[in-house]
Amino acid sequence: MSATNCKVGVLAQETLAADIRRLTVAWTDPRPEYRPRAGQFFMLRSWSAAETPVLSRPISVHDADAEAGTLTFLYQVKGEGTQKLAALRPGDTLSLTGPCGNGFDxxxxxxxxxxxxxxxxxxxxxxxxxxxxxxxxxxxxxxxxxxxxxxxxxxxxxxxxxxxxxxxxxxxxxxxxxxxxxxxxxxxxxxxxxxxxxxxxxxxxxxxxxxxxxxxxxxxxxxxxxxxxxxxxxxxxxxxxxxxxxxxxxxxxxxxxxx
The missing domain is CATH 3.40.50.80 (Nucleotide-binding domain of ferredoxin-NADP reductase (FNR) module)
Structure with missing residues (x-):
């Protein structure tokens, strides 16, 4: 399994329901080993190492569009980490580690x-x-x-x-x-x-x-x-x-x- 660490820019943050958000970020890594597959996830973090929560948040890949150069995450706002992710706006940046895990064949x-x-x-x-x-x-x-x-x-x-x-x-x-x-x-x-x-x-x-x-x-x-x-x-x-x-x-x- 190959995973990369990088900072990406936020393109969109949408509210789909009271506690449901759809986050789209720029993703242009051309290397095949970093192309996400269905069922894989990324570790997301929009706060510094000195801030809480201590851990990044695992969020599954909702969509990946290589042609458009985008990654999309659909997530539920439940705790401090996802509340901070929900506060992101277009132009902000966050850290990604992934893609992680073995997805669906x-x-x-x-x-x-x-x-x-x-x-x-x-x-x-x-x-x-x-x-x-x-x-x-x-x-x-x-x-x-x-x-x-x-x-x-x-x-x-x-x-x-x-x-x-x-x-x-x-x-x-x-x-x-x-x-x-x-x-x-x-x-x-x-x-x-x-x-x-x-x-x-x-x-x-x-x-x-x-x-x-x-x-x-x-x-x-x-x-x-x-x-x-x-x-x-x-x-x-x-x-x-x-x-x-x-x-x-x-x-x-x-x-x-x-x-």
């Missing part, structure tokens, strides 16, 4: 046949680049997304997905209930998912019952993002693994139980 996924992509809440963040890469590989995935209330950021998915199905906890849009209530894995050859652990556990159980392989992108608190500190180690059925380096994408059966 979209060529292999596209070759599998019919693909469902399932997201929940801010777990939709890495799924736009995933759907773009799948479409570029000749596969138009079906997207299933769940939100508490109003959906956000879905218009960007339209060119790349064969269909988009929405579930909301409140019933404000689409199916009233969990996204697992509208997912039928038996209609697909592969399911790719990112979101809250409880949602991905449910997706995995449906897939296991249907005999359909499932890959899950995990989220963990991270310190270095490069596998050096072992702070994001998770226990899997094949032994301890770091989410930042071995993941964040894993075979669902390695990280979730059926019980």
């Amino acid at each position: 979209t060529a292999a996924a596209a070759a599998a046949g019919r693909v469902a992509v399932v997201g929940g809440g801010i777990g939709v963040a890495p799924l736009l680049l995933l759907c773009k890469e799948l479409a570029a590989a000749g596969c138009r995935p079906e997207l299933y997304v769940g939100f508490r209330d109003e959906p956000y950021a879905l218009e960007a998915f339209l060119p790349y997905c064969g269909a988009i199905s929405v579930a909301t906890d409140s019933g404000a849009v689409g199916y009233h209930g969990l996204v697992t209530g509208i997912l039928h894995p038996e209609n697909f050859d592969l399911v790719l998912t990112c979101g809250p652990n409880v949602m991905m556990q449910g997706v995995y159980r449906l897939c296991a019952a249907a005999g359909v392989p499932c890959l899950a992108s995990l989220e963990r608190r991270m310190a270095c993002g490069l596998g050096a500190c072992l702070g994001c180690t998770c226990h899997t059925k094949v032994g301890p693994r770091t989410v930042c380096q071995d993941g964040p994408v894993f075979k669902a059966e390695e990280v979730f139980d059926l019980a």
